Amino acid sequence: MNLSLRKSIVLYLTVFTVLALFLSSVTAYLCSHRIEAIRDSYPVRGERYYLTNEKGEQLGEGTFISKSRVPLSKEDERRIAVLEFLIVGAAPVYSALCIFAAAMLFYSGKLKRPLQELREASEKISRNDLELVVAYDSADELGQLCGSFEAMRSALAENFAKMWRQIEDRKQLNAVFAHELRTPLTVLKGYDEILENSPELQTRNMAVTMGKHIGRLEHYVEGMSRSRRLEDMQPEYRINLPHELLDSIRESGDMECKAYGKELKFQSRISEHGLLVDKDWILQVCNNLLSNAIRYADKVITISVMEREDGILLQVMDDGSGFSAKGLEKAVNPYYTEEKGNDGHFGLGLSICKMLCERHGGCLKVENHTTGARVTAFFGVKKTLPKVS
Incomplete structure (x- = not known):
């Protein structure tokens, strides 16, 4: 009826x-x-x-x-x-x-x-499976609701397919762009090295300036290639002993901070049982966050590693001026940077960290605290090893 x-x-x-x-x-x-x-x-x-x-x-x-x-x-x-x-x-x-x-x-x-x-x-x-068709042919209220739900599903499927095509097109465009830039940059770098040996002082100064810009472009191309590679990667979960992970983070932090004259404070609260995580990804995120903190810190950088029931919490704090209001909103966007100078920084670090955290079942959060900026990276911990297909 x-x-x-x-x-x-x-x-x-x-x-x-x-x-x-x-x-x-x-x-x-x-x-x-x-x-x-x-x-x-x-x-x-x-x-x-x-x-x-x-x-x-x-x-x-x-x-x-x-x-x-x-x-x-x-x-x-x-x-x-x-x-x-x-x-x-x-x-x-x-x-x-x-x-x-x-x-x-x-x-x-x-x-x-x-x-x-x-x-x-x-x-x-909810599982991103948009192939199921909602088929309920009735003129009552629930039939109308099912019809509206089917229209929404169809629109979502169409938009999802369109968005996926755009992502693939962007990946291909970035790959082509990065590949095509390498050859002219190599040629320019060769000419720049020749000009740096010129007997004229003005020419050598121009060559040094040009070399800095070429270095920035090379860094930009490498960042694009790296970001594209990370989008296709999956974490490799292995059992890691907590003290090995903490030692690696502490050693990396000490080395970086000493090189730039910063003081490192390290805090940890973690159990002794093995952790099923991708250690390389955690260290990569830590290094990126540490490099970002070093650029803005006045004197002190604090790294905290804490264990949660469902994952690991990594916090990197500095005593700088903190994020601006716009930075808090857009800091994790690709190519966003608050600096106007030509320091070779293209704003890919936090974007890559966010990508790695999400691929590892976690998230990335940027905020300000009482004495500067704080970035919190959360990594989900697997309970069992994933099946190998």
Whole structure:
């Protein structure tokens, strides 16, 4: 039926209410008839009176005057009590059963299938599977909802396919761009090295300046290639001992901070059991965050490593000026940088860190604290080794 949900529930309730009244009436009639039959099976006690003539002869059949019925047996009294209870209780019992039956039929006929379709579709969409078609052809409210859901799924599938094509096109464009730039940069670098050996001071100064710009472009091309490679990589989970991971982070931090004259503070709170993580990815993120902090720190950089129930938390803090309002919003975007100078920095570090964290089942968060900037990287920890396909 293509009735609306409201009309359908009214129809179901009406039909089953009539059925409950009919069953109650039939039950009451049958019980009353049975009670009457039981009572009639017992004779009535009384006296018969006759009319007689003067000679004492009986006239007619006489008149029977009853005084009382013969007492019912205990068993028949119980039977009659049960039958009377059925007469009284039949209506509410039948009403409850019929309402329950109406609700079940309404659910199975009008709700079960569309709800199942919507539940399966929502589960598949949550897994980025947009191939399932929501097929429920009905003119009621749930049919309209399924139609709207199918239209949304179709639009999502189309937009997802379009976005995927754009991502692939961007990857190919970046790859071609990075590849095509390498040859002219190599040629320019060769000419620059020749000019640096020129006897004229002005020419040598120009060559030095040009060399810096060529170096920036080479760094930019390398960053593009690296970002493209990371998009196709997956973490390699291996069991790592906590002290080995902490030692690697501490050694890398000490070396970098000493090279730039910064003080390193290292904090850790982690258990001794093995961690199923990609150690190289964690170290790569740590090095990127550390390099970023060194550029902005005044004197002190703090690295904190803490274990959570479902992962590892890595925080890198500096005592610099912190992120600007715009930086807090866009710091993890590719190629974003707050610096205007030509220092060779193209804003790929935090973007790459964010990509690695998300691929590792975590996330990246940038914020300011009381004395500077703080970047928190979270890495999800696998409970078991992933299957190798």
